[in-house]
Amino acid sequence: MNTEIFAHRGASQYAPENTMPAFDLAWKMQADGIETDVQLTKDGVPVLIHDERLERTTDGAGYVNNFTFKELRTLDAGTWFEEKFSGTLIPSLDEMLGWIQGKPLYLNIELKNNKIDYEHLEAIVIEKVRHYQLLNRTILSTFNPDSVIRLRPFNHEVEVAYLTSKRNKFLASAAKDLGANALHIKYRLLTPRLREACQREQMNIRVYTVNHPAHVHKCLEYKCHGIFTDVPDVALRLREQY
Numbered sequence: 001m002n003t004e005i006f007a008h009r010g011a012s013q014y015a016p017e018n019t020m021p022a023f024d025l026a027w028k029m030q031a032d033g034i035e036t037d038v039q040l041t042k043d044g045v046p047v048l049i050h051d052e053r054l055e056r057t058t059d060g061a062g063y064v065n066n067f068t069f070k071e072l073r074t075l076d077a078g079t080w081f082e083e084k085f086s087g088t089l090i091p092s093l094d095e096m097l098g099w100i101q102g103k104p105l106y107l108n109i110e111l112k113n114n115k116i117d118y119e120h121l122e123a124i125v126i127e128k129v130r131h132y133q134l135l136n137r138t139i140l141s142t143f144n145p146d147s148v149i150r151l152r153p154f155n156h157e158v159e160v161a162y163l164t165s166k167r168n169k170f171l172a173s174a175a176k177d178l179g180a181n182a183l184h185i186k187y188r189l190l191t192p193r194l195r196e197a198c199q200r201e202q203m204n205i206r207v208y209t210v211n212h213p214a215h216v217h218k219c220l221e222y223k224c225h226g227i228f229t230d231v232p233d234v235a236l237r238l239r240e241q242y
């Protein structure tokens with residue numbers, strides 16, 4: 001079994017996270033998949049940005065959901081990272097789905113609804129993924145357990161993952177009970193016991209954010225289904241040598 005390498009927010013060590021240049025670079029590096037984060041604009045457009053607020057990764061200020069999509073498209077999402085990326089825009093989910101459609105990449109869309117529980121986010125995202133006929137290679141993940149429950153009716157057509165950074169003796173079965181097909185955990189939670197529990201519950205297990213070579217090795221050794229890494233080139237090389 002191959003541990004799939006997902007470029008975390010795109011190849012985010014080398015290009016501004018959650019932008020088309022970061023996704024394109026991950027594709028060129030031959031990552032197996034791409035992880036990205038979705039928030040909702042004031043006019044209900046799903047856009048790819050990690051934070052609820054604009055300050056860290058754009059030249060804007062305020063909450064994403066206080067702006068329309070048209071307003072957000074006037075912002076620069078690249079210069080904060082490096083001058084050569086100036087003029088890079090916040091992508092819509094549509095733009096990314098159109099781009100990935102013709103490429104054999106897996107996709108993990110993280111619904112960023114654990115701080116702001118955006119109304120209808122699950123239905124909006126599923127509708128888009130369905131439209132681009134990508135349900136069979138997409139994983140929808142969220143830290144929000146209520147959102148996992150809302151995704152449950154769709155867990156036969158799209159993989160649903162419960163994300164967590166919190167230790168819990170019964171994580172694998174708790175995630176399964178919510179209706180998830182997979183558990184996505186912070187690296188420090190990875191133990192033989194949890195790995196075995198996932199196996200027993202037939203839950204896929206993926207690990208974030210795995211950048212250090214020793215951590216990549218451990219995930220390969222534990223036969224995790226996937227890792228999320230900012231350095232897909234490094235992880236791919238380590239997997240090849242493993």
Ligand code: G3P
Pocket residue numbers: 008035037050110141163184208209228
């Ligand atoms: O989906 C895995 C990982 O991206 C979750 O944490 O904060 O990087 O979105 P974060």
Ligand code: CA
Pocket residue numbers: 035036037110
């Ligand atoms: Ca994420």
